[in-house]
Amino acid sequence: MNRGMTLYKAYNDSSSIDLAEILAESLGINYERATKLLESKSTRILRYKNIRYIALRRDLGNHYEGTAILIDEKTGEYRVVEGYPHIKRVLLLSKAVPQHFVDWVIVEEKMDGHNVRVIKFKDEIYAVTRGGYICPYTTARMRHEHGKSIENLIDAIGEETVVAGEVVGLENPYTRYYYPEAPEWGFFIFDIFRKGLDPLSVENRRRLVEEYGLRNVPLLGKYHKDDWQGILEVVSNLEEVGREGIVMKDPYYRVDPLKYTTSYINTKDIQEGMKYPFDEGHTFIYPRVLRQMFKAIEDDWDEERLAKEAQRLGEAILVTAVESVKRFLRGMPIAEEFILTFYNMRDFEDFVSHITLLGVPITIVSIDQASENYIKVKILKHKKTPEYYKRILRTGLSPLD
Numbered sequence: 001m002n003r004g005m006t007l008y009k010a011y012n013d014s015s016s017i018d019l020a021e022i023l024a025e026s027l028g029i030n031y032e033r034a035t036k037l038l039e040s041k042s043t044r045i046l047r048y049k050n051i052r053y054i055a056l057r058r059d060l061g062n063h064y065e066g067t068a069i070l071i072d073e074k075t076g077e078y079r080v081v082e083g084y085p086h087i088k089r090v091l092l093l094s095k096a097v098p099q100h101f102v103d104w105v106i107v108e109e110k111m112d113g114h115n116v117r118v119i120k121f122k123d124e125i126y127a128v129t130r131g132g133y134i135c136p137y138t139t140a141r142m143r144h145e146h147g148k149s150i151e152n153l154i155d156a157i158g159e160e161t162v163v164a165g166e167v168v169g170l171e172n173p174y175t176r177y178y179y180p181e182a183p184e185w186g187f188f189i190f191d192i193f194r195k196g197l198d199p200l201s202v203e204n205r206r207r208l209v210e211e212y213g214l215r216n217v218p219l220l221g222k223y224h225k226d227d228w229q230g231i232l233e234v235v236s237n238l239e240e241v242g243r244e245g246i247v248m249k250d251p252y253y254r255v256d257p258l259k260y261t262t263s264y265i266n267t268k269d270i271q272e273g274m275k276y277p278f279d280e281g282h283t284f285i286y287p288r289v290l291r292q293m294f295k296a297i298e299d300d301w302d303e304e305r306l307a308k309e310a311q312r313l314g315e316a317i318l319v320t321a322v323e324s325v326k327r328f329l330r331g332m333p334i335a336e337e338f339i340l341t342f343y344n345m346r347d348f349e350d351f352v353s354h355i356t357l358l359g360v361p362i363t364i365v366s367i368d369q370a371s372e373n374y375i376k377v378k379i380l381k382h383k384k385t386p387e388y389y390k391r392i393l394r395t396g397l398s399p400l401d
């Protein structure tokens with residue numbers, strides 16, 4: 001079955017669109033099972049303008065979580081956008097790299113933002129998040145910044161193309177890290193899939209991205225799989241400049257990519273997370289301590305380095321958390337604040353209803369008509385953490401043990 005794009009013209013008016021039939025055909029399952037899935041927590045049915053879509057909230061058959069099935073309400077045509085595959089993490093480069101790869105390893109920078117798949121459907125481009133949702137903000141911004149170039153790129157490769165990349169910078173509602181090359185908003189491409197999840201080779205992808213005036217994630221080198229020390233050297237350079245890490249790829253994707261992160265980001269993430277210990281904080285700690293444990297072994301940290309990293313880790317956890325409680329005691333908000341740029345009010349309203357529908361509690365702090373052409377909106381994303389603080393400070397009891 002052709003999974004990349006199935007044009008399905010059975011329906012002419014929106015009221016007769018049968019989502020179960022579309023889901024059944026997309027996943028190759030029967031109608032009853034599709035009906036059950038639509039009623040369960042495994043899927044979500046949403047809308048963006050005149051597109052209805054089904055987001056898969058877990059792996060189903062051979063489709064990953066985050067797969068989105070877009071349906072044109074007018075015609076009933078639909079298209080399956082496959083979920084972005086999980087990338088396995090390395091703890092020991094010296095073991096994993098020589099065992100996993102075939103011969104050569106391309107090292108690209110792992111940028112820290114959020115994963116976006118851009119596709120074209122019925123003459124418009126859409127930005128789909130990792131979870132399989134069309135983000136109204138990211139879609140509007142993508143169209144504004146790169147709409148024409150991405151359309152041209154997709155037209156050149158084929159209509160079923162998926163352009164996957166990292167959106168980075170401070171102006172997004174998901175993950176904010178400052179990048180000098182994209183302080184506010186930037187899209188850096190790391191994969192192009194032709195049909196389903198069939199990737200272009202690294203070289204072809206990088207060439208095409210450049211040719212169409214778009215940006216690639218930085219290329220950090222090509223190493224033989226036995227030269228894990230060369231790769232480690234790349235990581236220590238990133239360490240110095242406070243970048244996230246690397247993704248290692250076979251030039252032709254004969255084997256899956258692997259990821260590895262710097263000690264800097266392992267601790268930095270804990271620090272960010274511990275501003276909200278009952279939200280991100282507690283889930284962040286253990287996996288990152290594990291990464292640091294094996295880095296200390298592989299890099300053979302001396303006593304001084306170990307002591308330094310231990311201090312950084314301890315501060316990231318405890319000092320950040322204590323400051324967070326103190327903020328609460330002073331009556332300051334325990335919430336993430338961020339700024340987004342919108343080019344019209346309609347996009348802004350679409351974004352607010354989308355994020356609210358997903359159950360993310362936000363407050364609009366201010367709307368600033370920054371110029372004739374755009375508005376800057378300041379938003380607060382609320383956390384569960386202050387509720388926990390309130391209860392602990394009232395009862396004196398631990399919610400854990």
Ligand code: ATP
Nearest residue numbers: 085086087108109110111114115166190217247259
């Ligand atoms: P998962 O563990 O399921 O992959 P995650 O959100 O925890 O999801 P990360 O630890 O951030 O994932 O690592 C994988 C993600 O890294 C990819 O989904 C992608 O968004 C991002 N990424 C950044 N740079 C690259 C790159 N050069 N190549 C591939 N992915 C990249």
Ligand code: MG
Nearest residue numbers: 111112113114
């Ligand atoms: Mg990431």
